[in-house]
Amino acid sequence: MPQEEKKGFVSLLYNRISYLGGMLAAIMIVIFLLLMFISSVAGGENPYFGLVTFIVLPPFIILGLLLIPIGVWWERRNRLRKGRKTEVLFPIIDLNVPKNRRYLIIFNVSVFGLLLIAAVGSYHAYHYTETTGFCGKLCHEVMNPEYTAYEQSPHARVGCVDCHVGSGASFYVKSKLSGMYQVYAALANVYPKPIPTPIKNLRPAQETCEQCHWPAAFFGEKQKMTSHYLYDKENSPWTVNMLIKIGGGSPGTAQTTGIHWHMNIANRVEYIARDQRQQDIPWVKMSNFKTGVVNEFNDETNPLTPGELDSLPKHRMDCMDCHNRPTHVFRSPNYSMNLALDTRMMDPKLPNIKANGVKVLTGEYKNTPEALSSISQQIWALYDEKNFPDTTIHPASIEQAVKTLQEIYATNFFPEMGVRWDVYTDDIGHTTSKGCHRCHDGNHKTTDGKTITRECSACHTILSQGRPDSLEITADLVNGLEFKHPVDIGDAWKETGCFECHTGGQP
Numbered sequence: 029m030p031q032e033e034k035k036g037f038v039s040l041l042y043n044r045i046s047y048l049g050g051m052l053a054a055i056m057i058v059i060f061l062l063l064m065f066i067s068s069v070a071g072g073e074n075p076y077f078g079l080v081t082f083i084v085l086p087p088f089i090i091l092g093l094l095l096i097p098i099g100v101w102w103e104r105r106n107r108l109r110k111g112r113k114t115e116v117l118f119p120i121i122d123l124n125v126p127k128n129r130r131y132l133i134i135f136n137v138s139v140f141g142l143l144l145i146a147a148v149g150s151y152h153a154y155h156y157t158e159t160t161g162f163c164g165k166l167c168h169e170v171m172n173p174e175y176t177a178y179e180q181s182p183h184a185r186v187g188c189v190d191c192h193v194g195s196g197a198s199f200y201v202k203s204k205l206s207g208m209y210q211v212y213a214a215l216a217n218v219y220p221k222p223i224p225t226p227i228k229n230l231r232p233a234q235e236t237c238e239q240c241h242w243p244a245a246f247f248g249e250k251q252k253m254t255s256h257y258l259y260d261k262e263n264s265p266w267t268v269n270m271l272i273k274i275g276g277g278s279p280g281t282a283q284t285t286g287i288h289w290h291m292n293i294a295n296r297v298e299y300i301a302r303d304q305r306q307q308d309i310p311w312v313k314m315s316n317f318k319t320g321v322v323n324e325f326n327d328e329t330n331p332l333t334p335g336e337l338d339s340l341p342k343h344r345m346d347c348m349d350c351h352n353r354p355t356h357v358f359r360s361p362n363y364s365m366n367l368a369l370d371t372r373m374m375d376p377k378l379p380n381i382k383a384n385g386v387k388v389l390t391g392e393y394k395n396t397p398e399a400l401s402s403i404s405q406q407i408w409a410l411y412d413e414k415n416f417p418d419t420t421i422h423p424a425s426i427e428q429a430v431k432t433l434q435e436i437y438a439t440n441f442f443p444e445m446g447v448r449w450d451v452y453t454d455d456i457g458h459t460t461s462k463g464c465h466r467c468h469d470g471n472h473k474t475t476d477g478k479t480i481t482r483e484c485s486a487c488h489t490i491l492s493q494g495r496p497d498s499l500e501i502t503a504d505l506v507n508g509l510e511f512k513h514p515v516d517i518g519d520a521w522k523e524t525g526c527f528e529c530h531t532g533g534q535p
């Protein structure tokens with residue numbers, strides 16, 4: 029084999045483009061390895077670090093490597109143009125030449141090294157794009173409300189992807205494809221505020237929630253005790269202690285009752301919603317798996333037209349139709365104030381603080397800094413000597429109230445994204461939003477008069493209620509107590525939904 033030809037190929041590598049490519053790739057690989065080393069030594073989960081290492085650097089490495097053959101091709105073309113022959117595009121490798129063997133070993137070792145780096149890199153890149161840091165912190169403004177609420181929720185140690193992506197390659201690819209658009213939308217500032225819900229294409233609950241929670245294994249009741257404070261000068265306490273009949277069970281066990289049993293295990297419930305937020309539900313269908321009985325319920329006050337029945341999509345009810353806020357919980361002013369007073373983050377002896385706190389939290393503010401300073405000003409003004417000549421008030425408790433109110437605001441209200449409790453309502457109950465009463469309002473009936481129940485005792489049993497010093501208690505765990513409203517509103521609570529007066533602020 030003529031020696032010049034082999035030399036000819038190697039000499040083709042000596043060109044500016046290949047030099048540039050080689051240098052670029054080498055520098056980027058060194059930085060990449062250095063960053064990998066630093067992050068493995070320093071630990072932690074800095075989203076920007078990952079962004080540079082796994083998203084920004086790799087394309088430059090690939091670009092550098094691609095430039096090498098492009099340079100060879102360019103150089104050969106130039107030489108041919110200038111009338112020089114002999115150069116071949118591909119090397120002719122004669123393994124009998126010792127130098128060739130050395131070249132080949134060097135070549136193979138570097139390819140192997142690069143493949144190793146690529147494998148380790150893409151493994152880390154995969155994990156990096158699945159971290160809560162990547163999802164929650166990188167798009168700081170967009171995801172800030174969800175991230176903040178999530179950090180305070182029972183799911184704070186569950187990764188975003190466990191609910192939003194789940195396991196398996198197809199959902200990974202799907203989520204990354206829509207993620208690319210989201211990154212673009214965030215950078216170009218064209219995303220909707222607030223982000224519309226329910227989010228399209230959220231993975232079915234069977235593949236996310238039910239990987240950790242298994243309703244067939246639930247049973248019985250969940251006790252829930254809530255402390256309320258009234259809107260009077262004394263911030264009078266009022267507690268409600270109830271058993272919520274969550275139920276559950278599997279077809280093999282005797283325990284087959286309650287909310288989860290009826291809704292998920294024994295039956296299939298389908299519904300049609302008129303609005304995107306699924307608050308207006310005029311049609312519900314219930315199919316029993318075992319008996320084959322099918323019931324269609326229509327809202328008699330607002331029935332579905334035949335056209336709507338054909339054109340609107342039917343949804344199969346799942347966990348998220350009740351638990352739509354399992355982790356991104358934006359608390360209402362009323363709820364937040366009850367919680368703060370109950371945990372003594374605020375002094376219940378501060379006169380009227382429940383009403384005043386709810387008032388300042390319900391206000392409209394342009395952005396968070398403005399809200400925080402305005403909240404402070406308003407509270408200090410409400411308790412100054414002119415408005416409140418009561419000298420027994422301790423300034424320290426006003427100061428504490430201001431601090432707590434600011435904290436409540438900062439973790440539950442996001443004016444920049446248009447997010448607060450009444451934008452993302454929670455569907456789990458019926459006291460501040462329609463929730464269960466979207467269907468259980470007593471108006472959804474079959475043609476033969478069967479009704480989706482509005483009976484208070486279908487869902488819970490009240491064990492005790494009232495002021496802590498004069499609590500009404502029962503030992504009758506089956507029937508419980510009849511509900512008593514804290515202030516006299518007559519029989520209004522029997523006919524009107526609680527959510528119609530209670531919207532999260534002062535009723």
Ligand code: HEC
Nearest residue numbers: 163164171174183186187188191223225226227352355356
């Ligand atoms: C326990 C499961 C769970 C976890 C963990 C979780 N989410 Fe969600 N997320 C949901 C559900 C369910 C919805 C849909 C709410 C709806 O459709 O009304 C949602 C909705 C959202 C929305 C749409 C806006 C909104 O508030 O409804 C964003 C944005 C979001 N999640 C981001 C995140 C980020 C970022 C993380 C991690 C920091 C995360 N999520 C972790 C369950 C979860």
Ligand code: HEC
Nearest residue numbers: 182183186190191233236237238239240241347348351354
């Ligand atoms: C990766 C596992 C995991 C996934 C996925 C998951 N959860 Fe959870 N969930 C948990 C853990 C852990 C807790 C906290 C238990 C505790 O604090 O006692 C929890 C708590 C809850 C609670 C009780 C909250 C409370 O206030 O006591 C509800 C309700 C719930 N999850 C619903 C859901 C729903 C709905 C989904 C799907 C959108 C979901 N979970 C997905 C692990 C998970």
Ligand code: HEC
Nearest residue numbers: 233237238241242243250272274287291292346347350456
């Ligand atoms: C018809 C509405 C409804 C549906 C559908 C529903 N749940 Fe629930 N779930 C409730 C209610 C109501 C409670 C009790 C109130 C609470 O925890 O705030 C509850 C409680 C829970 C709890 C807490 C149990 C405990 O002992 O603390 C978990 C976990 C849970 N649900 C998971 C799920 C999962 C997973 C699904 C889907 C398979 C699901 N739920 C479907 C209404 C529902």
Ligand code: HEC
Nearest residue numbers: 286287290299312314350456463464466467480481486487
């Ligand atoms: C999309 C409509 C819809 C929503 C929302 C809904 N349900 Fe239901 N629920 C039904 C239907 C339909 C039935 C079956 C009625 C029947 O066959 O008598 C039912 C039955 C029940 C039953 C059994 C009642 C009985 O007579 O024994 C309970 C308990 C229940 N639901 C609890 C809840 C709770 C709690 C919520 C809110 C967290 C809720 N449901 C939200 C449609 C709904």
Ligand code: HEC
Nearest residue numbers: 254268456457458459464468481482483484486487511522
């Ligand atoms: C379809 C089921 C259902 C029906 C019917 C129902 N509730 Fe409820 N109710 C719930 C659920 C679920 C919760 C708990 C929500 C939560 O965990 O935050 C609740 C919460 C409550 C609370 C506690 C509120 C608090 O913040 O302490 C009271 C009081 C209450 N209901 C009264 C009633 C009365 C009175 C009726 C009858 C007029 C009634 N409910 C009918 C499901 C129902």
Ligand code: HEC
Nearest residue numbers: 256257258259260459514515517520521524525526529535
């Ligand atoms: C006709 C309007 C109306 C209806 C309907 C109504 N409430 Fe109220 N509720 C009020 C008013 C007004 C107050 C404020 C009382 C005060 O001055 O402290 C209040 C206060 C309360 C409080 C104490 C304050 C707090 O923490 O929220 C609770 C608890 C309560 N209501 C529960 C309910 C429940 C549960 C229902 C439904 C079964 C209901 N209410 C229906 C008007 C109503």
